[in-house]
Amino acid sequence: MSGMAEIAPAAPETPLQRFVRDFTSNRLAVGALVVVLLIALAAIFAPWITPQNPYDLAQLDIMDGRLPPGASSAAGMTYWLGTDDQGRDMLSGIIYGLRISLIVGIGSALIAGVVGSTLGLVAAYAGGRVETAIMRLVDLQLSFPAILVALMILAFLGKGIGNVMIALVLVEWARYARTARGAALVERRREYIEAAECLALPRWRVLFRHLLPNCLPPLIVIGTIQIARAITLEATLSFLGLGVPITEPSLGLLIANGYQYMLSGQYWISFYPGLALLLTIMAINLVGDQLRDVLNPRQQR
Amino acid sequence: MTTVLDVRGLSTHFTTRAGIVRAVDDISFSVARGQVLGLVGESGSGKSVTGFSILGLIDPPGRIAAGRVLFHGVDLVALEERELRRLRGNRIAMIFQDPMMTLNPVLRIDTQMIETVRAHARVSHAEARTRARDALGMVGIASPEERLSAYPHQFSGGMRQRVAIAIALLHRPDLIIADEPTTALDVTIQAQILAEMQTLSREHGTAMIWITHDLSVVAGLADAIAVMYAGRIVETGSVGDVLDRPLHPYTHGLIGSVPSRNRRGARLRQIPGLTPSLLNLPAGCAFRGRCARADAACASDPPATEIAAGHVLRCFHPQLEVVA
Amino acid sequence: MTAWLLRRLVQAAFVVLAMTVILFIGLHVIGNPIDILISPEADQADRARAIAALGLDQPLWRQYALFLWGMLHGDLGRSFVFHEPALQLIGERLPATLELAVSAVLLAIVIGIPLGLYAGLYPNSLLGRSAMAGSILGFSLPTFWVGLMLIMLFAVRLGWLPSTGRGQTALLFGIRWSFLTRDGLAHLAMPAFNLALGNIALVLRLVRSGVRETLPLDYVRFARAKGLRPARVVGVHVMKNIMIPVVTVLGLEFGGTIAFSVVTESIFAWPGMGKLIIDSINVLDRPVIVAYLMIIVLMFVAINLVVDLLYTFLDPRVRLEDRG
Numbered sequence A: 001m002s003g004m005a006e007i008a009p010a011a012p013e014t015p016l017q018r019f020v021r022d023f024t025s026n027r028l029a030v031g032a033l034v035v036v037l038l039i040a041l042a043a044i045f046a047p048w049i050t051p052q053n054p055y056d057l058a059q060l061d062i063m064d065g066r067l068p069p070g071a072s073s074a075a076g077m078t079y080w081l082g083t084d085d086q087g088r089d090m091l092s093g094i095i096y097g098l099r100i101s102l103i104v105g106i107g108s109a110l111i112a113g114v115v116g117s118t119l120g121l122v123a124a125y126a127g128g129r130v131e132t133a134i135m136r137l138v139d140l141q142l143s144f145p146a147i148l149v150a151l152m153i154l155a156f157l158g159k160g161i162g163n164v165m166i167a168l169v170l171v172e173w174a175r176y177a178r179t180a181r182g183a184a185l186v187e188r189r190r191e192y193i194e195a196a197e198c199l200a201l202p203r204w205r206v207l208f209r210h211l212l213p214n215c216l217p218p219l220i221v222i223g224t225i226q227i228a229r230a231i232t233l234e235a236t237l238s239f240l241g242l243g244v245p246i247t248e249p250s251l252g253l254l255i256a257n258g259y260q261y262m263l264s265g266q267y268w269i270s271f272y273p274g275l276a277l278l279l280t281i282m283a284i285n286l287v288g289d290q291l292r293d294v295l296n297p298r299q300q301r
Numbered sequence B: 001m002t003t004v005l006d007v008r009g010l011s012t013h014f015t016t017r018a019g020i021v022r023a024v025d026d027i028s029f030s031v032a033r034g035q036v037l038g039l040v041g042e043s044g045s046g047k048s049v050t051g052f053s054i055l056g057l058i059d060p061p062g063r064i065a066a067g068r069v070l071f072h073g074v075d076l077v078a079l080e081e082r083e084l085r086r087l088r089g090n091r092i093a094m095i096f097q098d099p100m101m102t103l104n105p106v107l108r109i110d111t112q113m114i115e116t117v118r119a120h121a122r123v124s125h126a127e128a129r130t131r132a133r134d135a136l137g138m139v140g141i142a143s144p145e146e147r148l149s150a151y152p153h154q155f156s157g158g159m160r161q162r163v164a165i166a167i168a169l170l171h172r173p174d175l176i177i178a179d180e181p182t183t184a185l186d187v188t189i190q191a192q193i194l195a196e197m198q199t200l201s202r203e204h205g206t207a208m209i210w211i212t213h214d215l216s217v218v219a220g221l222a223d224a225i226a227v228m229y230a231g232r233i234v235e236t237g238s239v240g241d242v243l244d245r246p247l248h249p250y251t252h253g254l255i256g257s258v259p260s261r262n263r264r265g266a267r268l269r270q271i272p273g274l275t276p277s278l279l280n281l282p283a284g285c286a287f288r289g290r291c292a293r294a295d296a297a298c299a300s301d302p303p304a305t306e307i308a309a310g311h312v313l314r315c316f317h318p319q320l321e322v323v324a
Numbered sequence C: 001m002t003a004w005l006l007r008r009l010v011q012a013a014f015v016v017l018a019m020t021v022i023l024f025i026g027l028h029v030i031g032n033p034i035d036i037l038i039s040p041e042a043d044q045a046d047r048a049r050a051i052a053a054l055g056l057d058q059p060l061w062r063q064y065a066l067f068l069w070g071m072l073h074g075d076l077g078r079s080f081v082f083h084e085p086a087l088q089l090i091g092e093r094l095p096a097t098l099e100l101a102v103s104a105v106l107l108a109i110v111i112g113i114p115l116g117l118y119a120g121l122y123p124n125s126l127l128g129r130s131a132m133a134g135s136i137l138g139f140s141l142p143t144f145w146v147g148l149m150l151i152m153l154f155a156v157r158l159g160w161l162p163s164t165g166r167g168q169t170a171l172l173f174g175i176r177w178s179f180l181t182r183d184g185l186a187h188l189a190m191p192a193f194n195l196a197l198g199n200i201a202l203v204l205r206l207v208r209s210g211v212r213e214t215l216p217l218d219y220v221r222f223a224r225a226k227g228l229r230p231a232r233v234v235g236v237h238v239m240k241n242i243m244i245p246v247v248t249v250l251g252l253e254f255g256g257t258i259a260f261s262v263v264t265e266s267i268f269a270w271p272g273m274g275k276l277i278i279d280s281i282n283v284l285d286r287p288v289i290v291a292y293l294m295i296i297v298l299m300f301v302a303i304n305l306v307v308d309l310l311y312t313f314l315d316p317r318v319r320l321e322d323r324g
């Protein structure tokens, strides 16, 4: 009986509380979230926390090129993670590189998310030929590997950070469209849509006020994982020399720059940016996995 | 009569996250040569698990928690997997509940039959194929030679069950466990198969455990009946004992719910209430929540009592009269 | 079946045609090869001569028609850089890429299937759990980073394997192959493993989940009830069903593997067509880019077709259905 007495007075959980409780049930995911937040903060406040502005060539001293981790500059600054061939402090370079990686990753994921889910919702709601056309395009897009589509687009557009983002958006939109349509088809059958339609609300209102909010959970899950994918792909393209310009290196380019020196044992120029990239991707993926477990009630925990 | 199978105090439990499921709980029965035992009970009462337990086919999280399964006097529970494998499909065969799921969809019928032959007999591929063909013919499949090279999906449900029966008969087993082999089939085919199986049992002296939830099926087929409820055998005896002189209130309920010709028009009486969850089943008679005769005594386990020779009952208050 | 094949072929032809249009328009509308290929210091006359020589003065539709016409004759233009037929350039490097991609797929099979099988049969074992955890890494780690780490460990630190190039090759069917010599194999090992990583993870997960799903099915239990040895139950009854999705997915992934070899070839300086295409994009060597993309698209379409046929062949339920 005492057990009953203990349970009774507990206040009913709000959905948010439930979400927080479910999410925090996995310690690894919480740790990953902390890492993601720290990385994001470091990227946002890069100009204030880095010892050096790695893009300002005036601050670089070529004489300090390829110093090992822990070495000091002539001016007395310590290069904790060493320097690259241009005398750039690796720590500063990595934090600024993270900034670019995150901007490109999150930016393209957001744009692709908006474009893709709008198309997906339209497909689900319009049906008929519109749906067939959109979904055919999705199928075609998804049947080609991301790297090939990105290569094709960069072959058309040329290199550069803007073009990389366009490529990423074109690579990613299809997955959102498919997810949004799938979720919308399920939600559509629910009665509140019928109710809303009975009230003779305009179609677009039904679409965005009612359908979208209920399709959001799966889209958020996909979005998180797509950010990680976008960051990986950007890094890959930059590594291949097709991405960001050499004056503003992202993580991928930093790694590429260090590659030639790695064979002669100067590992740090490639290794530390790689570690940062890895940490970012793994942390985002772990958060995404946990979000999927929490937000998707169909999947067993 | 020689006893082929003697099950003593068998218990099979599944350890799930929610708790322990006592799917089979301290059951005992035996089957003799040429005899058919009908194992009857509602869905979920543990009939299939009983069959799998005998063959040693219980996978984790399940395990045989207690009891002995004596086959020709040898305890199968204690037997090594290798030895057990020699018996399976050879001396003891089982026919599964759902013919649509029993055969591997991507293997031809001949493959699935020949492998069974050669698992227990050192014969050539050709010889095995001949045996397979003969077995198909025996269960009434027309042009067996052609049918051998077909895939399961080219067969109807009834045909597939015949194939499964043919596989069970390949090595002339001493014991066949037939798990509702006819439930999924339509009535005419059901009757046909029943008759054929009965003949087989008579002619070869095969012992059989016929699992069903339908009393009317076993009435004409079985020699003895065991009534199962929530993992326990609540009443067992000869067909005459159980069907004509039932004692357990649950058996009464089962008989009352069988549609029969001489009671046409009379409303079928359903047993009120639901089967209890087997999860963490409390002590006492599991039927007491649905039993009109239940009283305080029923909160403890009713012991198995032999009321008359071979007629065993687990109930504190046997019901002698038939409720009209 | 013939009608089905014919329809699939027509479909495939349409995809290829659509790709030629996309490629051609994409390159002409957005990129401007004149600026890149002709030195800014060249005078007007030099310019005009170069433009005429490259066919860049023709109207777009004519250029496209010429391009299509040439393609039908196996002529995809000459490289602006190498002054060699683009197709020949790619053809020279194709075997190296194919060797790498095929090795990667073989590695995925040889490593992924046994690991997946083990992880499926013993999901709670240490190896099973580690394999699963490792497969998550295999999916999410950037290929190029893993490649670098491989080089750092096996080439720089341990000095066991050479870091770049194809090594010694030997002639077979008039083509040079690395896998025929010891030195070549040593050079092939790291890039192949690097490229295989994603596929290993994929196969491992497919096989594991296939085993987990198939094991509790009735037909597997029936196979055990027939007295078959575990090796036969798993190796034939379980594997035959799992191989259908594995072969299908691996087949479809083969195109992706070829595309992804771009990254691996760049890291390990593997002289395949992936490295060529990166260099060509960097200098906008248009005919080579177009030729590469066309060849890749043709491969994709062909692979899809073959996988479809293979699927039909592997799954009897599809095979015997009328696909006309």
Ligand SMILES: Nc1ncnc2c1ncn2[C@@H]1O[C@H](COP(=O)(O)OP(=O)(O)OP(=O)(O)O)[C@@H](O)[C@H]1O
Pocket: B014, B016, B021, B023, B041, B042, B043, B044, B045, B046, B047, B048, B049, B050, B061, B062, B097, B213, B278
């Ligand atoms: N793997 C398992 N894990 C947990 N519980 C199980 C498992 N297998 C069977 N059970 C439980 O054992 C009980 C008996 O199941 P069983 O299949 O023997 O019933 P049945 O009498 O054959 O019913 P039906 O007539 O529907 O075939 C059921 O309550 C079921 O929930």
Ligand code: SF4
Pocket: B248, B249, B250, B285, B286, B287, B288, B289, B291, B292, B293, B294, B295, B298, B302, B314, B315, B316, B317, B318
């Ligand atoms: S023991 Fe009691 S509850 Fe159980 S069947 Fe008999 S009378 Fe009913």
Ligand SMILES: [Mg+2]
Pocket: B047, B048, B049, B097, B179
């Ligand atoms: Mg059953």
